[in-house]
Amino acid sequence: MITVKYFANLRSIAGKEEDQFDMGSETTLKNLSHEISKTAPKIGEMILGKKIMVSVNLDVASLEAIIKDGDEVALLPPFSGGS
Amino acid sequence: MSTALESNIRIQQENFVVTDEIEAIKKVSRNIGGITTFLGTGRELSKGESISKLNFEHYPKMAEKKLDEIRVQAIKDYGIIEMIIIHRIGEIDIGENIVLIVAAGEHRKETFKACEWAIAELKRTTPIWKRETTSTGEVWVQDTP
Numbered sequence: 001m002i003t004v005k006y007f008a009n010l011r012s013i014a015g016k017e018e019d020q021f022d023m024g025s026e027t028t029l030k031n032l033s034h035e036i037s038k039t040a041p042k043i044g045e046m047i048l049g050k051k052i053m054v055s056v057n058l059d060v061a062s063l064e065a066i067i068k069d070g071d072e073v074a075l076l077p078p079f080s081g082g083s
Numbered sequence: 084m085s086t087a088l089e090s091n092i093r094i095q096q097e098n099f100v101v102t103d104e105i106e107a108i109k110k111v112s113r114n115i116g117g118i119t120t121f122l123g124t125g126r127e128l129s130k131g132e133s134i135s136k137l138n139f140e141h142y143p144k145m146a147e148k149k150l151d152e153i154r155v156q157a158i159k160d161y162g163i164i165e166m167i168i169i170h171r172i173g174e175i176d177i178g179e180n181i182v183l184i185v186a187a188g189e190h191r192k193e194t195f196k197a198c199e200w201a202i203a204e205l206k207r208t209t210p211i212w213k214r215e216t217t218s219t220g221e222v223w224v225q226d227t228p
Contacts, residue, residue, distance in 0.1 A: 007140065007142060008214070009223040009225075055142075058144055058148055074145065074210070076142065076210050077212065077223065078225040079206065079209060079210060080211070080213040080224040081139065081141070081170060081182070081206055081209050081210075081211030081213065082182055082206040082211075083123025083126065
């Protein structure tokens with residue numbers, strides 16, 4: 001299973017903090033985005049339109065990145081830390 | 084002689100004391116001759132709207148990892164001796180401390196540069212998000228200057 005974490009406004013859009021997706025032993029971030037689109041089309045659009053960043057196991061990843069079973073994917077809206 | 088700080092990267096709910104952090108970094112090396120600090124605090128006005136409360140959330144592990152990368156790169160690229168970065172999360176009132184960067188080096192010049200670079204890099208790369216509460220509701224900020 002691949003764990004997908006939602007932060008900030010994405011959590012409100014998804015209506016949850018995280019999700020689990022069974023994508024076999026490995027897939028790409030692009031394929032995972034299409035899967036996410038089935039339940040949260042707006043979030044899928046944001047990923048594919050590169051409106052948000054995505055990390056895989058804590059490192060920022062591209063849409064072509066390979067994701068394996070057990071990986072943690074986080075969907076990261078634009079940051080606003082600092083003051 | 085230098086001693087390493089045990090907690091130079093921190094993301095925490097509780098407040099911090101700026102002078103305590105300055106005293107801690109001074110103990111790292113007797114070669115420190117200049118210390119620059121950046122302290123970010125809760126501002127009442129944002130885009131003309133009055134804010135009553137701020138709330139910060141982070142992605143645990145990744146945010147700490149990014150802050151540590153910033154610290155390591157600041158030391159390497161600017162030749163400073165040590166850097167402390169602290170960011171608060173959770174509910175923060177107007178006027179309260181939010182973020183602190185302390186850069187210590189042999190001379191002032193590199194510490195000014197490292198400090199300015201580090202706060203810009205924090206805003207650019209660290210998964211921390213701010214929610215502002217105003218009279219019209221709550222909004223996640225997505226375009227900080």
